[in-house]
Amino acid sequence: MRYPLTVRNLLERSRTMFAHKEIVSRMPTGVVRHTYGQYYGRVSQLAHALTDLGVGRGDRVATFAWNHHRHLEAYFAVPCMGAVLHTVNIRLPAEHIIHILNHAEDKVLLVDEDLLPAILPLRDQFKTVEQIIVMADHPLTAENVVDYETLISGRPTTFAWPEDIDEWEPAGMCYTSATTGNPKAVLYAHRAIFLHSMLLCMADTLGLSESDTVLPVVPMFHVNAWGLPFAAVWMGTKQVLPGARPHPADIAQLLQDEKVTITAGVPTVWLGLLQVLEKGDYDLSALRAIACGGSAVPRALAEAYRKKLGLPILHAYGMTEAAPLTHVARLKSHLTILPPDAQQDIYDKQGLLVPGLEMKILDQAGNEVPWDGKTFGEVVMRGPWIAAEYYKDDRSSDTFYDGWYHTGDIGIVDQEGYLKLVDRAKDVIKSGGEWISSVDLENAIMAFPGVAEAAVIACPHTVWDERPLACVVPKADAKGALHKEAILEFLRNRFPHYWVPDDAVFLDELPKTGTGKFDKKVLRGKFQGHYMAG
């Protein structure tokens, strides 16, 4: 049957079968609850309001908001009416917000009241935004904006959703940060969201079920909270949305009070929660899974959770370009007999490719390398929920070519199929045809006594193309006492000889990016002649 895979199919199921199930939002005034029955009515009301504002098929509607029920209403009203949900990252600098709204040509913008101060000063620079809707908890009167509740109030609680939406029509869009220049946009077709939602419910990924209660700490402005809200509405899963600026103690309270079974967020969230759990006394016995992604999970953190809650952190890997889930570090059944440490070695990896996708690991020449647990290469993927291009962006062909999405991540796959990331493509050191992981060297150097921070960068080299250079910041009390020969000797005992940097330099501090990562680009610029001169 030529039945299209659309977002509306997801919405109707919770209305017809799970109308009594709850959406719980942590709001400034306290926790508020809506049933899926009420939710469907409010989604319909929002669709009527947006229609009256002139939002039509294919128009972009932006959101600038935390995780709460109103944001979730936009998640379904916008795509089900045939428009495109554009979730804007509230943490972007002003110039990126301006660029994004103009590039997406957003027609309407839904903003949280407490985020309005970040938006209003930019308003004159938004070229296409015709209306700003403020998602406030109480009727709000401000100039040039409309109040969400006032806008939807009294409208019909059903909507004549268009029946002719094609599954290839866009339902959502997200921007992903670029190494240089403006953020790049990824469009999600209805089909991709449908399939990715099915994926999240499969037993061998997250196994999301009606019987779960899900709390996405990952923001709804970040790759659609990993797609969890879509899947949860579909299954009729109770959702707990933590609202604005949740403190780890708020998360702990919600996890306990709402008997959350599955939660998801980045490592720093779980680091913060751990501190709260170690101080207070929370009953988190309902929890069955802590999904973690965005960056690698520190070993100590994972082990602390195993001890504290008896739960492994479920490591997931993905990206905006993939809607986002591509890998989950689940133990295969025959590996469950391994001792805890060996199991943790597997949980530390990015995991197994999820069903439905294809993956290859490519060397510098673009040839596939074996899954042998030691050969490096760039991770490339393709599949039904992986993008084919960036939306209206000349940079697309740098990332999408030969029919594959090139992640820019350098990884190793072992013989079981578990992927482990070792570096970013731009940071890996390409020396005489071999690849050297800057991350592995940095982790080793930072374990050397007296070292505060270390970055290892590629420096151009006449013979080897590139050679590694260690940039080391000594601890305050070690200044002058650290010797580079001792560090390099330390590395010689741990790595193949060609991995060991030819030189190390001491710095007072490392340059950092806006998000706090080492800015290796600045370092590479500074030291680009280091080996050439020598």
Add this chain to the structure above:
Amino acid sequence: MRYPLTVRNLLERSRTMFAHKEIVSRMPTGVVRHTYGQYYGRVSQLAHALTDLGVGRGDRVATFAWNHHRHLEAYFAVPCMGAVLHTVNIRLPAEHIIHILNHAEDKVLLVDEDLLPAILPLRDQFKTVEQIIVMADHPLTAENVVDYETLISGRPTTFAWPEDIDEWEPAGMCYTSATTGNPKAVLYAHRAIFLHSMLLCMADTLGLSESDTVLPVVPMFHVNAWGLPFAAVWMGTKQVLPGARPHPADIAQLLQDEKVTITAGVPTVWLGLLQVLEKGDYDLSALRAIACGGSAVPRALAEAYRKKLGLPILHAYGMTEAAPLTHVARLKSHLTILPPDAQQDIYDKQGLLVPGLEMKILDQAGNEVPWDGKTFGEVVMRGPWIAAEYYKDDRSSDTFYDGWYHTGDIGIVDQEGYLKLVDRAKDVIKSGGEWISSVDLENAIMAFPGVAEAAVIACPHTVWDERPLACVVPKADAKGALHKEAILEFLRNRFPHYWVPDDAVFLDELPKTGTGKFDKKVLRGKFQGHYMAG
């Protein structure tokens, strides 16, 4: 990404990530084991062999076989090479087998050695079959057939699968029995098999996982063993295939020895198994789910399993036209607090519509009826794995119209969304605009002392269109002692007055169909003037 949903995606995953997992087959010589690594090699070898036999894109390849590894090899070799897997029901009468093979225009036929005697006498009447391949356990030399193992032996263990298969191309076909006339064919697109396989892995359906061991008792010639082999290969799930004519004791032994976690079959299978379990001592502690479909599960059977194994029988509903799964009777989380009897009332139903499909219940005028737990109507559905027509069949428009698949099943949906079937559309009695369930009346009459069997049929009536007539077979010792007025009075206390048959007739026996069901068509013919004359 315009990435097609094809069967090959499923196959590649078990090769790359689960090469060591097992496919266990109960064969005449004992249990044989293949790894998914070996399986991939044999699938490729079969594809080479079929290619050499001239099987090309879109050609139909028929199988006439039990559940075993060779049949499973055909399950993937045929669709992955771009041909169409046509699984033929070995229980059909000869004239239907001839019709089916000619209608499908099968080019090659794979037959089990022990089923060859049913096929060879028909061979001259197969108009398109160019080659018969015998799936024998030892090299076989017979005239005009080729031996499977000899045929694939020595061929390359990889195959250059076509890269350009469109997801809408047919991958499989099954015939379903028709009320009158020849069986009707349903084509399964690659896309439908891909999506249906995802469905089986969702937590709220069967939740099939790599960590499962699956034993499909449901035959691979019956709606592709409910799609389980496709999903199991994809997930790398260990499969246990019970081979030819498995006795319930064979099933029990395999369930125990192979630590099966999920099994699937029709009620009679579980009835037979129960008898074995009650006699012998089997350890089935690994079992987590017994999926049951095909016909309603008798209450006593379900309760016996709950007592014996502590497991509810997982009632599923579906049909050839839907690949097949459409409903699963899982308890919603808020219903798990019900007492066991009330839970069993829910497990007895056909269940909740699975994610991705749409369902309506239509009255005689084609209007949707409410989900109120009491209003009858025909179950109609549509969705991504539901057929849009029968293949080359004039009868398609009787079943597929107004954009919906009309099941011919009469059901009730309660306010929670659970479907309960009450009759077949052709058997339900349409009286004065109301529908009366023949099945409910029959079950009541059969509970009356002295009644051996009862069928209730519709008889034409001048005023009411149709009125029910009870056809009753007394038990041998009750002949002459049964009075129709007593039976009708018994019904008056249990059903609305208009449900009660106007008359009852006593018969020595009821006519039966080839599959042992009451042949109501014969009864309707016999009694069509019963109320008109009066």
